[in-house]
Amino acid sequence: MFQHTDLTIIPIETPTLGDRSYVVHDGELAFVVDPQRDIDRVLTLLDKHGVRLTHVFETHIHNDYVTGGLALAQRTGAQYLVNGEEDVSFTRTPVADGQVVEVGGRMRVTALATPGHTFTHLSYLLSDTSADGDQNVGVFSGGSLLYGATGRPDLLGHEHTHELVRHQHASAHRLADLLPDETEVFPTHGFGSFCSATQSDATESTIGREKESNPVLTQDEQTYVEELLAGLGAFPAYYAHMAPANAEGPSEPDLSLPSVADADELHHRIEAGEWVVDLRTRTAFAAGHAPGTLNFGLDGGFATYLGWLIIWGTPITLLGESADDVAAAQRELARIGIDPPAAHATGSPEQWSDRELSSFPTATFADLAQVRHHREVVVLDVRRADEHDKARIAGAVNVPIHELPQRLADVPAREVWVHCAGGYRASVAASFLSAAGRNLVAVDDTFDNAEKVGLHLVGPEA
Numbered sequence: 001m002f003q004h005t006d007l008t009i010i011p012i013e014t015p016t017l018g019d020r021s022y023v024v025h026d027g028e029l030a031f032v033v034d035p036q037r038d039i040d041r042v043l044t045l046l047d048k049h050g051v052r053l054t055h056v057f058e059t060h061i062h063n064d065y066v067t068g069g070l071a072l073a074q075r076t077g078a079q080y081l082v083n084g085e086e087d088v089s090f091t092r093t094p095v096a097d098g099q100v101v102e103v104g105g106r107m108r109v110t111a112l113a114t115p116g117h118t119f120t121h122l123s124y125l126l127s128d129t130s131a132d133g134d135q136n137v138g139v140f141s142g143g144s145l146l147y148g149a150t151g152r153p154d155l156l157g158h159e160h161t162h163e164l165v166r167h168q169h170a171s172a173h174r175l176a177d178l179l180p181d182e183t184e185v186f187p188t189h190g191f192g193s194f195c196s197a198t199q200s201d202a203t204e205s206t207i208g209r210e211k212e213s214n215p216v217l218t219q220d221e222q223t224y225v226e227e228l229l230a231g232l233g234a235f236p237a238y239y240a241h242m243a244p245a246n247a248e249g250p251s252e253p254d255l256s257l258p259s260v261a262d263a264d265e266l267h268h269r270i271e272a273g274e275w276v277v278d279l280r281t282r283t284a285f286a287a288g289h290a291p292g293t294l295n296f297g298l299d300g301g302f303a304t305y306l307g308w309l310i311i312w313g314t315p316i317t318l319l320g321e322s323a324d325d326v327a328a329a330q331r332e333l334a335r336i337g338i339d340p341p342a343a344h345a346t347g348s349p350e351q352w353s354d355r356e357l358s359s360f361p362t363a364t365f366a367d368l369a370q371v372r373h374h375r376e377v378v379v380l381d382v383r384r385a386d387e388h389d390k391a392r393i394a395g396a397v398n399v400p401i402h403e404l405p406q407r408l409a410d411v412p413a414r415e416v417w418v419h420c421a422g423g424y425r426a427s428v429a430a431s432f433l434s435a436a437g438r439n440l441v442a443v444d445d446t447f448d449n450a451e452k453v454g455l456h457l458v459g460p461e462a
Helices: 040-049 069-076 158-178 207-213 221-231 239-248 263-271 282-287 302-309 323-334 365-371 385-390 424-435 448-452
Strands: 002-004 007-014 019-025 029-033 052-057 079-083 093-095 100-103 107-113 122-128 135-142 184-187 275-278 316-320 343-346 378-381 416-419 440-443
Touching: 002 135, 007 040, 007 122, 007 135, 007 184, 019 040, 019 184, 029 040, 029 100, 029 107, 040 052, 040 069, 052 069, 052 100, 069 079, 107 158, 158 207, 158 221, 263 275, 263 316, 263 343, 282 424, 302 323, 302 424, 316 323, 323 343, 365 416, 365 440, 365 448, 416 424, 424 440
Parallel strands: 029 052, 052 079, 079 093, 135 184, 275 316, 316 343, 378 416, 416 440
Antiparallel strands: 002 007, 007 019, 019 029, 100 107, 107 122, 122 135
16 A cells, blocks of 8 residues: 555455455545556455545556446446547546546546557556655556566567567656656556566656666667567457457356366266366366366466466356355456356265376476486477476476467377476466376476476577
């Protein structure tokens, strides 16, 4: 929470998607910036602080999550402010560059055009009008100026990337030139979101700090453009569905649990090609799971990777040790527009299967090094291509995790040792290989250990 005299700024973290929303209030009235779809979190905060919501601001039509802006405005009677140039299917209060919105007696919000992440991106400058001569408090920079980075310019298609990246450079400089160094920066993306061009460990910053450390403000335009574009990797496939959903005006999600499925129904759903997703940890899944189920543990990038890999529209059934686990997964999926689930079940795999359970061993890179001395195995690297190109185990086969469901036939027909950078993606991949009947070992280890235990790594020049 950030405090400026009597103004309070409360970030709402969504770490699994790498985003922040913000609630800002003066003790009586409040506004919100870039709310996620599960608006109950916002409503709870408003009630806790005893304030009334009057305005909801959207910095841009988001590509990495489904907004809760329209639903929140409808629920509370607040104005919903969206750039008037956006092509949307709902009624909103249009806002434009330079427009000033007064929120109560002391909060002034000024819209600033900051294209780059999208063409119509707006940032919002908050000023405290109770101070002598007004005082700039902070800028809500959305997907424009991030901590040590900027938003990606390539999400609207390759044909727009080169124009947008130059807009992004100009927009960051506009904010840096316009605002005092002490102005706080409050971005929406950049905390692990693939909407960020690069990542930073910072959790707060100011315009002054960004001037000292952010490449967009320390490099000339051409250097910034070349280095940013060279560093862009793949982004989740589900992003293609987010902007259209947000332009339609998403509804508030129904987070009530779906119907309960027994072992027979789960078997039929798997046979029908539906996804039955085991939410347990990768260690528990490897030890025993219902045949044909897929492992996307709640302890990792659950929604990001499930949304990335699934064929959009495939029914999903959720398996969790508890109803709370299922509810957490359901909330995560609703944030990216995958809802409602087809069914759910709780308990253990013995209750979820009418057949003998499947399992596979797990190992470390040290184990892999030893095995390669004795027999030939397939080393399957499911990291992204850019990760694999930087450093890889000699002889490893690279099938990025987001391509694996459609490329299982590309994995050589021998014993497979599957790895990633830390174990989570390898466990997802292992579940697909297990469902396909492959003989496999999941490497649950940090890739930094590979070279330490004698595995020969090669880099870009190889």
